[in-house]
Amino acid sequence: MKKKRIYTTLIKNYVVFISFMLLICVISILLFVVLMSISAMEQKLPAITADVVVRENYKDIDISDIKLLDGWVEILDENNRVIHTIGNKKTTAMFYRNTDLTKLLGVHNHSEYIYTGAVFTEPVIQKEYICLVALPHDRISITMNIIRAPFEVSQIFLSNMLKVAILFLLLFVLNIFIYSKWTARRISAPLTSITSSIQQMSSGDLSVRMDFKAENEFLQIRDAFNQMADKLQNAENEKKKMEQDRNRMFMDISHDLKTPITTIQGYALALKEGMVEQNEKKQRYLQTIYDKSVRVTNLINNLFDLTMLENTPPQFDIQHHDMAEFLRKMAAEFYEQIEQKGMFLDFHTSMDKLAVPFDNKEMERVIANLLSNAILYNPPGTLIKMSLFEEGDSAIIEIADNGAGIPDHLKDQIFSPFVRGDSSRSSEGGTGLGLAIAKKIVEGYGGKLELILGREKYNTVFRITLKR
8 A cells, every 4th residue: 555645645635625615615606696596586686677667557667776876767659659758768769669679678789878678568458568767877887886886785785795705704714724623633643642652662661662544754753663662672671681691690600610619618628627537538539629620610711712702703713624524523532422321323424525614623612512412411322313414505514312302491592601401500510601602603603503393303403504
């Protein structure tokens, strides 16, 4: 649907306004005509024409209005002789030929008097006569002053004109009012909605959205405001999530550091106080202290690496390597661990060689993390599959397993720091930073690391996509 613009609406409204004004003018003219017709039917207009003043008894003809105009009345018999006059006759003619009457009563009469005629029958002797009314031409011209005219018609005319003028003004004012309200509503309604939405947002309500129908200019403001509100709300939600993740990360760091440090302090105190006498037990305590210190060191190193990857551009030594050969070496390195835990490894690729640009050292870290997690968090008998294939101009690496799977509540945040697949925070597990670091490394190559769930017989599939 084509969107209307403001100027189109204003033009449309103005055309409607003008149309109504023309209609008002037509109604006013028709009303004036009707009022004047009613006045004429009620004989309120002056009797100055023969057909109006004529009487069967011609001696009773009233020529008061005709006299006011210095006119007179002549009565002609069947031979066109003047047999009776009423008023001051100003011509000498006492007989008219038919041609004379035709000229006097015709439209081409050039005399100084205007004549109107009417035929009537005298009731007593049943004879036909002609009534002629003569009026001075200059007294009834169309330029006569109706206001000063010596007739009741002037009052009738002015009265009817006043009625029509009042009606015209009322309709004119009503039309302006309706036009103004209609036009203002098309502008004020969206402006009111915009103002209200801005005030709500300024008060902190980021859920407010504009929803109205209007011209295109206002719709552009509406859509821009809604887009801005979406971005602000998303930013606010992201900020809250970051705060939650930060708080959770601090708690996780505190927990993961507190547990091994507490063990180190306890064992060190026992050795310091001489509470352990057997050499075998001392060695076990020292080994535990060493293992816990290594874990703390690994945790701090991983946390440092993640912070560097998030806050500074990664510096990679990217070169073209044979990805197929690289994955074969990684499979060989982890094969013994997989076999010791009673698991199975299926390595599959249809290519003998596939050149891909990557940092050999960092990619080892990514693959090692994925394989270590599969070994650490799955029971014996689990099948781990490594595969390599091409998809368009990308190289795809998948590391999948049919083991315990990832709990539903961890699927959406599996790549967040300190998230572990077993949901417990056992000190025997990893640091919880491996997947977060692996994702940052892959994305640093311009690639993508994602979790795919429920493919065929595999519960968990990690897919790495790298540009070739």
